[in-house]
Amino acid sequence: MGDPITLIAEFIRGLLTGWGFSSGLVTLILKFLGVGAVASFVLVLDILLVWVERKIVARFQDRLGPNRLGPFGLIQPIADVIKLLIKEDILPEGADKVVYNLAPIFPLATVLLLWAVIPMAPTILGSDVNIGVLYIVAIGDLGTLGIIMAGWASNNKYALIGAFRTVAQMVSYEVPMVIALLIPVILAHSMGMQSIVDAQSVWFVVMAPLAALIFLITSIAELGRAPFDLTEAESEIVAGFHIEYTGMKFGLFYAGELLHALTVSALMSTLFLGGWRGPFVEQAPILGVVYLFIKAFFVYYVIMWVRYSFPRLRIDQMLNFCWKFLTPLALVLLIVTAILDKVLAGAATSVYILSNLGANLVIAWVTVQILVTYAKRERQRVGQEREIASFRKPEVEELIAQEVVK
Amino acid sequence: MTPITIVFLITAIVTLGAAVMVVTARNLVHAALWLILTLFGVAVFYVLLSASFLAVVQVVIYIGAIAILMIFAIMLTRRVMQDTGPTVNQGWWLAALISIALFGGLSWMLSTWIGFDTNMPQLSQGADSLQQLGQALVSPNAYILPFELASVLLLAALIGAIMIAWERK
Numbered sequence: 001m002g003d004p005i006t007l008i009a010e011f012i013r014g015l016l017t018g019w020g021f022s023s024g025l026v027t028l029i030l031k032f033l034g035v036g037a038v039a040s041f042v043l044v045l046d047i048l049l050v051w052v053e054r055k056i057v058a059r060f061q062d063r064l065g066p067n068r069l070g071p072f073g074l075i076q077p078i079a080d081v082i083k084l085l086i087k088e089d090i091l092p093e094g095a096d097k098v099v100y101n102l103a104p105i106f107p108l109a110t111v112l113l114l115w116a117v118i119p120m121a122p123t124i125l126g127s128d129v130n131i132g133v134l135y136i137v138a139i140g141d142l143g144t145l146g147i148i149m150a151g152w153a154s155n156n157k158y159a160l161i162g163a164f165r166t167v168a169q170m171v172s173y174e175v176p177m178v179i180a181l182l183i184p185v186i187l188a189h190s191m192g193m194q195s196i197v198d199a200q201s202v203w204f205v206v207m208a209p210l211a212a213l214i215f216l217i218t219s220i221a222e223l224g225r226a227p228f229d230l231t232e233a234e235s236e237i238v239a240g241f242h243i244e245y246t247g248m249k250f251g252l253f254y255a256g257e258l259l260h261a262l263t264v265s266a267l268m269s270t271l272f273l274g275g276w277r278g279p280f281v282e283q284a285p286i287l288g289v290v291y292l293f294i295k296a297f298f299v300y301y302v303i304m305w306v307r308y309s310f311p312r313l314r315i316d317q318m319l320n321f322c323w324k325f326l327t328p329l330a331l332v333l334l335i336v337t338a339i340l341d342k343v344l345a346g347a348a349t350s351v352y353i354l355s356n357l358g359a360n361l362v363i364a365w366v367t368v369q370i371l372v373t374y375a376k377r378e379r380q381r382v383g384q385e386r387e388i389a390s391f392r393k394p395e396v397e398e399l400i401a402q403e404v405v406k
Numbered sequence: 407m408t409p410i411t412i413v414f415l416i417t418a419i420v421t422l423g424a425a426v427m428v429v430t431a432r433n434l435v436h437a438a439l440w441l442i443l444t445l446f447g448v449a450v451f452y453v454l455l456s457a458s459f460l461a462v463v464q465v466v467i468y469i470g471a472i473a474i475l476m477i478f479a480i481m482l483t484r485r486v487m488q489d490t491g492p493t494v495n496q497g498w499w500l501a502a503l504i505s506i507a508l509f510g511g512l513s514w515m516l517s518t519w520i521g522f523d524t525n526m527p528q529l530s531q532g533a534d535s536l537q538q539l540g541q542a543l544v545s546p547n548a549y550i551l552p553f554e555l556a557s558v559l560l561l562a563a564l565i566g567a568i569m570i571a572w573e574r575k
Contacts, residue, residue: 137462142469
């Protein structure tokens with residue numbers, strides 16, 4: 001069955017062929033139109049996201065949020081955009097002009113590139129490449145690059161510290177993220193995003209809940225949102241890498257971050273929550289877009305919920321959590337999933353699902369036990385009586401004795 | 407000229423130009439950024455050869471890991487960026503000699519190659535090149551030995567890094 005997008009594409013193809021264009025050229029024009037349509041749709045959605053974010057954070061903080069312009073303050077983001085556009089554009093003293101101006105393009109552009117592989121419906125997707133999952137990782141790396149460029153080119157120490165922190169965070173959290181991404185790949189026997197969605201007759205979040213959780217946590221870290229917002233910690237380094245940016249250049253960073261959050265939610269829905277799957281989607285493929293965005297906005301809400309509920313981590317806690325907890329856990333999950341997949345190669349689907357779920361539950365239980373033991377030991381360690389500063393106790397007593405003699 | 411030739415020529419010019427900028431740029435961070443453009447150009451070549459897996463791996467490893475760590479290292483050595491001395495040292499003639507010999511050798515090898523006129527072979531329809539690559543890497547008849555050797559090498563490097571960073575108590 002056709003959906004509106006395919007129908008429009010076919011109509012344009014017929015029209016252009018009728019005007020005497022060659023079929024190769026028509027395909028090229030259609031691809032450009034498709035890219036333009038997806039990018040515009042996502043960018044317009046981005047303007048709405050500003051409103052969603054502000055309204056929901058207001059509810060979390062017991063405020064009203066934007067409520068003056070239009071119904072429920074819906075016109076507020078447009079006013080924000082106009083304000084950003086007419087603000088003065090400042091180039092800081094000693095900044096690297098070209099790199100400084102190039103940097104804000106990266107965060108938004110790379111996020112837009114991710115939408116190329118997210119299947120929106122059975123018939124609507126940008127490109128069904130067979131390496132979809134790896135493509136996501138590669139594009140994420142390019143996004144990091146923009147932040148480093150911004151931090152370095154601003155000629156500001158806080159910006160540079162922010163960039164350093166970003167690199168440490170992104171390079172570290174990429175490791176468990178890639179490992180967690182491999183688990184849906186094993187379950188679906190493919191790296192293509194469309195095949196992964198096709199394989200989810202039962203959502204992968206049922207078969208691999210821990211992998212889904214790891215992916216969510218590492219995604220939040222890659223986003224640089226609280227509790228991982230060390231990159232722009234206001235109380236420590238003012239605004240981090242985008243401290244010097246004004247007007248629309250700052251706007252690009254801001255829009256890039258918001259859109260990245262939604263994109264990550266869409267990826268999470270695609271990889272673990274069944275993507276466009278839902279009732280009646282075979283009859284009317286356009287419903288898939290609706291289902292995908294419902295799931296994506298649910299995950300987006302969870303990300304915001306986390307953001308406004310948790311305090312910021314310290315940098316050593318952030319790195320320890322990644323290397324000593326998430327990475328080993330992800331590796332164990334990967335090994336177990338791979339072994340189960342081979343052992344149960346010919347088994348019934350229900351057995352396969354139940355054993356995967358069971359394995360996840362056992363691993364979760366063991367992890368919690370290890371954590372409880374660790375917490376107990378750590379509490380004892382912190383609770384122990386410790387010597388003051390760098391002085392050893394006898395030395396301190398000697399000093400006190402000397403003071404008394406004087 | 408087919409569209410793929412035009413894309414190839416543009417990519418080749420950009421890649422080579424960026425490569426020249428890498429060695430001539432005064433500012434080390436700029437050199438690193440030009441290097442990223444060069445590496446990205448190589449990734450585009452892989453795409454033109456329908457080797458999508460290699461293209462993405464090129465971006466992940468060379469841009470995502472190596473280039474970013476390089477920039478990181480350069481940023482930590484701040485004074486290097488203000489260096490205004492000569493860009494070549496006394497051994498420049500040796501480097502030039504080796505480069506010319508290498509370039510000449512490669513050119514000579516390519517000039518005797520007969521593959522220029524053959525067209526790119528079409529992949530058999532329905533075959534998943536990624537799956538074939540994966541199976542070839544672990545198949546005893548194909549590349550299992552180089553693959554395992556590379557794994558052992560990387561493992562050794564990993565253990566070495568841990569040993570260096572190990573804090574003995």
